[in-house]
Structure formats: C-alpha cells, structure tokens
Amino acid sequence: MVRSGRGAIYMALGPTFIEEARISAESVRRFMPDLRLVLFTDHPPLERGVFDEVIPLEEVHPKVHVNKLIAMLRSPFEQTILLDTDTFVCAPFGELFELLDHFDVAMSHDRRYIDWCPKNVGVPVAFREFNQGVIVYRQSASLIRTAEESLLWVNRLADMNGWVPDDQPPLRIALYESDLRIATLTSEYNCRFHTFGQVNGEVVILHGRIPGQPFTERNLSRIAACINKKTIPRVYVAGRVYALERPSIWGKSYFRSSHIVTMFRPTLGFWRATLRHGREFLRRRGLRDASGYLFCRMRGERQPSQ
Template identity: 40%
Template sequence: MDFTPSSDPDSRGYVFATTGPDYTALATRSATMLRGIVGDTPIDLFTDQPSLEGPFDAVHSLGDGFFRPKFDALIRSRFARTIYLDADIWPVADPSDIFDLLDRFDVAMAHDPYRATEHATTTWRQNLPTAFPQYNSGVIGARQTPATQATWQAVIDGILADAVPRDQGVLREVLWTGNLRIATLPEEYNLMGLRALNTLSSDCAAPRLIHSPRLHATFRKRKAPIDTLSDLLGRTAAEQVARLVASDPTLGGDGARVRPLIRRGIMEILSRPLGLVRGRFQR
C-alpha cells in the first residue's frame, strides 16, 4: 500500500468507523453529542452502510467487512491529526487537546484499565513486560504519517494472519517493536473503569470521554435501551459527572468544590471507622 500524508498539514478531525446498522446508529448518536461539544471541528464516518443523514462532515465507504474497521479508517483519514473514537463512546467534555499532543507525539492512547484480566494479559507472538501493558483502542489520537499508517497496516495484517479475535494484543506488540512516539492519555480521556466515578472529586480532572460496552449490549444482548447518561451510569453518578465537568478549571470550570460520591451520605459515615482512603492526600 502506498501511504500519502494529508494534503493539509494543519487539518484536524474526529473519525468513527462502523459496520452494520446497529453500530452505525450508535456512532451517529455519539457523534451528535460530540458535535455539541466540539462545534465545527470536522467529524467523519467510515462505514459499510448506505448514505445516511447525521452529524458527519463526510461519510467514507468501507468495502471488505473487516471486523476492526478503525485501522482502515486511521490509514485513510483525510486529517493530518485524527482523534478516532469507538461507537460506544459517550462524550461529556472537550477532548480536543489530544490534537495538541500530536504536535509532539505520533499516537496517543490510554492504557486498558483492567490490566490483570485474561484478555489484557494475552500476548500475541512474544511475551512483553507487564510494565508495557495493552492500550485500549477505543480512543486513538494519531498523526497521519507513513510510519503511523504502516503501524495500522501491520495490526491489520497480524489480526488477519493469525485470526486474532481482539486487536489489543497485536497492537501492543506492534507498538513495542516499532518506533512511534506514544503519549499515554490519562483515564479521563477514555474512562472505562466506571467505578472510578465513586472516588473522583474536584481535585481530579473531569471525564472527557466515557467508554462503555453497555452501550452496544442494548442490541448485542437485548438489554434495555440507554438514552441518557443517567440510563448508563445512574442518576447520582450522572449528576456527579456534570458537577465535575462544571468545576474542572482545565475545562474552563468554576473550581467549585465537589466531594467524591464515596464521601457522601451513608458511605461517609461508614468510611470513618473503616478508614477508607484516609491520609495526607485525602481532603
């Protein structure tokens, strides 16, 4: 494959990639929410679905039905700097400073939060140090260069050659053996460990992107529809997210004090004798 850089060296944009009507509908909803946060920043979709209306600036056709179309989308992205998002991302605040990282780094991703699980510890062709864990591929910032495009193609080739059911193990090894400059994103840019919401306070950066496979369980496992953040997290946690975003000074917030959920109500009473998370860093 011939790799060509973006024609506009300053272009920035978001990319989704989906196959099938259900994932495409999920991505359309995520992109609609993202549009309300990032304004006129371009948002593209790569899909195997026919033409559709929605929040996208451009819709690109996918051909071969590969089950991980994100890597094809990253190779073909028209932007010099791309933020790729999975369909099961629920945007709650502006993640666009990932673009600024790409002035210095080739790619930006967050670590998988569940690093001791079977899928996270399963390697591909060689064992790797535990201190270089899997990155979650649901949020990827990437420069459009021959080196990054070759990386995504190597992941595709590895998955297809060995019929690997998940991409993260292959991606981990390709990054390990390559020379890309990797920026590791903090969890608020790809928040999968939702129990962390119990302990987040205004001392912590607010979530930007919530990543929950529960969003596609609505059609994969016929679970109840999720139409609001309260449906996804519960009313209390959804309200806490709103408070954290409104308070976070890195998002232009007012700096208002927000206590963690675990320090509210009965949990505050219980935490005193149990000594939960107490010490010099607990306020």
C-alpha cells in the first residue's frame, strides 16, 4: 500500500457508533478542514457524508476494540491520528503531527479505576497502559511490527486467561517490547472528562460519553465550554471541575481549590440510563417475564429461563 499525507481514521461497528463517528468527524472538520477523514466499518453507509473515504472491514474481530489495531495497520496515511468514535475536538491539533518529526507514536496514559496487566509477561508496573482513544503515529516497519505483535498478544492473553482482553493490554506489552519512540500526550489531548483526571490549559480533545445523556454536538459543546471555562490548573471528578487558584493577600500569594462548574450529575445520569434500559428490557421481555426476572435477582436466585 502506498501511503501519503496526513489524515484521521475511525473504526465504527454498527449504526450507533457510525453516527458517533460522524459527530466526532464533523468536530474535526470544524477545526481541521483540510484533514482527510476515513471511516473503517462493517456497515458502510449509503453516503460518505463528512468522510472522504469509507473502507469496509471484511473480517471483524469478535472483541470490538481489537478492530482498532486492524484499522491502524490499514491506514492510508503516512501520518495518522486514530480517534475513537466518542471523541470530540474543541480546537485545532496540528501540533500533534509535529511530534512525528521526532517520535513514532504519541498517546496519553490510561489510569483506569482498576489497572489490569498480567504479572507474568515481563512488563513493569511503572510502564503504564496507554489509552487508544487518541493515537498519533507515522507508518513505519517498526510501527507495523508492533501493531501485528499486539494482535498476537490478543490471542496469547486469551489462551493464558481464558478470555479475550480489549486492545490496550496487548498494545501495552507490544510497546514495551518494541523500539518505538513514544511521546506521552497530556490530558488536554485526550480528556476523559466523564471519570477523573487533571488538565492545565485548553482542552483540545474530549473523550467519553456523558452519563445518561445522548452523544450530540450540542451536549459535547456544552462540556467543552464547562471544562474550558478556566484554563488554569484544574481537576475533574464525577462531573465536577475544581480549579487551583492562586489569590494574593497583602502581596502574598497562596493556593486554594475552587469548584468552578458541574459538567453533569452522575447519579442523575445513572437513573436516566437505568430507566431507559428498563423500558427496553420491559419491551423485549414483557411485564410478566420482566417481573419474574427482577424478583429472582432481588432474592439472589437464578433468572428464569426464557
């Protein structure tokens, strides 16, 4: 394959995630109008829409996220930014491609609520997992070897643990074993706003879904306005944003934390999602079957057979 230029790629399976990818791609187009956009999917839409090209995935891995590794290998660009469908761009990001003058790949760390990595694969705890929602990379023989090795580790970990991991633990191992030069991005370029983290300066790329709310341009624009209300150092956790302010009294400055905005209320989002899922469950199973299922769950018994 002859690769050229710069571009953004998405991997989306099914209509719901294709629609998310469209919203994300339109946010890219707003700030990076000349950047080419490519969608990898198992359900090619009738019209390309915002995408310059749609590439069908002939074989789909049963573990959805692993298909991102496959899309990485098939990128038509020399320099690529891979974006998850639930990303939303808030500002231009051309400086990310400048990193590729000195590095092979750029990613941000993923500090999950609980980190998971097998202890017998030779990767130190200090070499943390990278989040694959935003990956900037240039195609090279080393990059291709690392992506292919990640796919091999998917099968190895499945054999070791009896279940298939997502894309990030295999890539963590393959990156550690590789000779790639890795640039670590800060959270401003991969802001996991729906959980916890810290930023300093303008957030450029949001990454996540608002609990209990639809993934829409309007909702994500509101989140961007909230988290960028102030650009001094700030932390976010469970929908609330706190800033590290530095006021002064009589010429002496000091630090204090200040709650500046609430982006969303997670408890409200939880109940919205629960009610929505409950309605869907009731529609599928019917009142009698659904009531029996809930009764058994409350008593800790096995659910009735369907």
